[in-house]
Amino acid sequence: MESGIDLQSSAIQLLVDLGLPSALAKVLWLPLPMALMLVVATVGVLIAVWLERKISAAVQQRYGPEYAGPLGVLQPVADGLKLLFKEDIVPDRADPWLFTIGPAIVVIPVFLSYLIVPFGQNLVVTDLGIGAFLWISLSSVTPIGLLMSISYEIPLALSVLAIVMMSNSLSTIDIVNQQADHGILGWNIWRQPVGFIIFWISALAETERLPFDLPEAEEELVAGYQTEYTGRKYALDDLGSYGNRILSALLFAVFYLGGWSFPIPVDTLAGWIGVSPDVAWVQVITAAIGITMVLVKTYALVFLAILLRWTTPRVRIDQLLNLGWKFLLPVSLANLLITAGLKLAFPVAFGG
Numbered sequence: 001m002e003s004g005i006d007l008q009s010s011a012i013q014l015l016v017d018l019g020l021p022s023a024l025a026k027v028l029w030l031p032l033p034m035a036l037m038l039v040v041a042t043v044g045v046l047i048a049v050w051l052e053r054k055i056s057a058a059v060q061q062r063y064g065p066e067y068a069g070p071l072g073v074l075q076p077v078a079d080g081l082k083l084l085f086k087e088d089i090v091p092d093r094a095d096p097w098l099f100t101i102g103p104a105i106v107v108i109p110v111f112l113s114y115l116i117v118p119f120g121q122n123l124v125v126t127d128l129g130i131g132a133f134l135w136i137s138l139s140s141v142t143p144i145g146l147l148m149s150i151s152y153e154i155p156l157a158l159s160v161l162a163i164v165m166m167s168n169s170l171s172t173i174d175i176v177n178q179q180a181d182h183g184i185l186g187w188n189i190w191r192q193p194v195g196f197i198i199f200w201i202s203a204l205a206e207t208e209r210l211p212f213d214l215p216e217a218e219e220e221l222v223a224g225y226q227t228e229y230t231g232r233k234y235a236l237d238d239l240g241s242y243g244n245r246i247l248s249a250l251l252f253a254v255f256y257l258g259g260w261s262f263p264i265p266v267d268t269l270a271g272w273i274g275v276s277p278d279v280a281w282v283q284v285i286t287a288a289i290g291i292t293m294v295l296v297k298t299y300a301l302v303f304l305a306i307l308l309r310w311t312t313p314r315v316r317i318d319q320l321l322n323l324g325w326k327f328l329l330p331v332s333l334a335n336l337l338i339t340a341g342l343k344l345a346f347p348v349a350f351g352g
Contacts, residue, residue: 011029011032012025012026012029015028015029033115033125033126034111034115036125037111037114037115037125038111040114040119041110041111041114041239041243041246041247042239044242044243044246045076045238045239045242045243045246046076046077046080047076047299048242048245048246048302048306049076049079049242050065050072050073050075050076051299051302051303051306052306052309053065053072053075053076054071054072055303055306055307055310056306056309056310059307059310059311060310080235083231083232083234083235084231084232084235085231086230086231086232087230087231088230088231088232088233089228089230089231091228094228099228099233100233102229102233102237103229103233103234103236103237103240104236106236106237106240106241107236107237107239107240107243109138110138110240110243110244110247111243112134112138113134113135113138113247114243114247115128116128116131116134116135116172117172117247117250117251117254118172118173118176118254118259118260118294119250119260119291119294120260120287120290120291120294123260123287123290123291124172124173127171127172127173128170128171129170129171130170131170131171131172131173132160132163132164132170132171132172132175132255133157133160133170135247135248135251136153136156136157136160136206149206150324151320151321151323151324151325151328151329152201152202152205152206152212152320152323152324152328153202153206154324154329154332155198155202155324155328155329155331155332156198156199156202156203156206158198158329158332158333158335158336159192159195159196159198159199159202159332159335160199160255161336162192162195162335162336162339163175163188163192163195163255163256165336165339165340165343165351166178166188166191166192166339166343166350166351167351168351172251172254172259175188175254175255175259176254176258176259176260176261178351179258179259179261180258180261180265181265182265183261183262183263183264183265183268184258184261184263184264186258186261187256187257187258187261188255188256188257188258189256189257191349191350192256192335192339194331194335195256195332195335195339196252196255196256198328198331198332198335199252199255199256200252201323201328202328203248203251203252204305204308205320205324206244206248207241207244207245207248208241209245209305209308209309210308210309210310210312210313210314211308211312211313211314211315212314212315212320213309213314245302245305246298246302249297249298249299249301249302249305250294250298252301253294253297253298253301257297258293259290259293259294260289260290260291260293260294261290261293262289262290262293266282266285266286266289270282
């Protein structure tokens with residue numbers, strides 16, 4: 001299968017063509033991916049915050065933000081600016097260095113995980129061979145108990161492993177390409193109906209969304225583990241939290257909804273109108289459609305997650321542990337074994 005465009009090599013070659021030495025071009029490239037992902041993740045978080053406030057208002061029959069810009073779209077920007085200028089408080093008995101790097105430990109793994117997500121037709125910063133499991137490993141840096149996190153991280157990994165088994169690759173590019181041949185009928189959601197439910201439930205728990213947001217008891221007088229953080233540190237923590245939620249929706253779209261794939265293959269549409277898919281303007285339209293499909297699928301999942309938050313009660317910790325250890329784990333193991341059997345019995349349909 002084709003790997004995506006190698007943005008690193010292309011960018012370095014462009015700098016070399018402009019007359020820069022190869023070594024200097026590589027040094028200049030290093031901060032660019034993180035800067036790009038920082039911008040993408042930050043804008044995505046601002047959109048998600050606005051959606052959360054508007055959807056929660058609609059659920060509760062309120063208007064929500066409406067004065068800061070059209071339909072209140074600038075309200076998250078105003079909130080972010082307010083946090084940047086608020087007083088930075090460090091508790092007297094806290095270790096200043098550990099207290100300061102805490103939000104960074106939350107944010108950095110999230111931004112690193114964005115590097116392996118294909119945002120459109122052959123558009124990815126780096127196509128790592130372990131891309132499918134990078135998010136799971138990095139997002140394990142959480143402030144919650146090990147026993148509770150393992151109860152849903154193992155089923156999450158097993159559901160992804162079933163996708164990897166069918167795709168014969170850990171690359172997110174290869175996983176999308178494996179679903180692209182037959183349009184919507186080729187998406188993994190039809191071949192992994194149990195796996196996609198396990199992934200969705202586990203991803204909600206991994207990103208601490210209701211009904212599984214146990215680390216942050218919102219109905220209590222305090223907000224949980226980030227109670228002492230104010231200003232910029234709290235903004236970083238919130239940025240990492242919302243960024244992780246959007247990232248989980250992006251990966252869900254990649255693993256189960258065909259990523260950038262259109263419900264009807266673009267090659268088929270081009271054939272219907274008698275145009276070669278290799279024509280330049282068709283390639284441009286294909287790329288635009290791919291980016292649009294990724295965003296539409298991602299924010300449809302974000303909408304669903306927000307709707308669940310405002311319509312479902314929080315579970316207790318023992319209920320989450322029972323769900324993880326007694327249901328998700330055995331079902332995900334059975335799903336993996338059944339997938340292996342189907343791969344051997346029907347190699348054409350299950351990536352043999």
